[in-house]
Amino acid sequence: MSNPMPEGASRITPYLTVRDASAAVDFYEKAFGFEVAEMVRKKDGSPLHVGMSLGGQSVVMFCSEGPPSDMLAPVTSGQRPPINLYVYCDDVDATAARARKAGAKMESEPEDMFWGDRVVRIADPDGYHWTFATNVAPFDPANVPDFD
Numbered sequence: 001m002s003n004p005m006p007e008g009a010s011r012i013t014p015y016l017t018v019r020d021a022s023a024a025v026d027f028y029e030k031a032f033g034f035e036v037a038e039m040v041r042k043k044d045g046s047p048l049h050v051g052m053s054l055g056g057q058s059v060v061m062f063c064s065e066g067p068p069s070d071m072l073a074p075v076t077s078g079q080r081p082p083i084n085l086y087v088y089c090d091d092v093d094a095t096a097a098r099a100r101k102a103g104a105k106m107e108s109e110p111e112d113m114f115w116g117d118r119v120v121r122i123a124d125p126d127g128y129h130w131t132f133a134t135n136v137a138p139f140d141p142a143n144v145p146d147f148d
Helices: 020-034 090-103
Strands: 015-019 035-041 047-054 055-063 084-088 117-123 129-135
Touching: 015 020, 020 035, 020 047, 020 055, 020 090, 090 117, 090 129
Parallel strands: 015 055, 084 129
Antiparallel strands: 035 047, 047 055, 117 129
């Protein structure tokens, strides 16, 4: 086998559990500009599994709560998610404006970080935390702050 992965897939892709996969598709399209790359539907037509991409590259896969998943979205469980989804985009300021217009909860405003990325932090309706970034400068170790 020459390539063990489907075309456009990345070596690691987060798989989320959301309250309602149809609502998540709608939000991720409007807020983040994601596109449906794959969707498997149940017999009733609702999404069983969804894969979404940004710029033709795999970003995230997810399913709704309930069978076949036994997991819950952070907003349902009441737990803060233990991960942050870091996504590079073409223009972090435009992404922030788009997400705000779609009703996303802004965790922070766009800002330049010491490692060279301009980032914005956003929470989605299911309680996942997303950081969108655009690289704006090379990393300079002299810029690392003292965290002690």
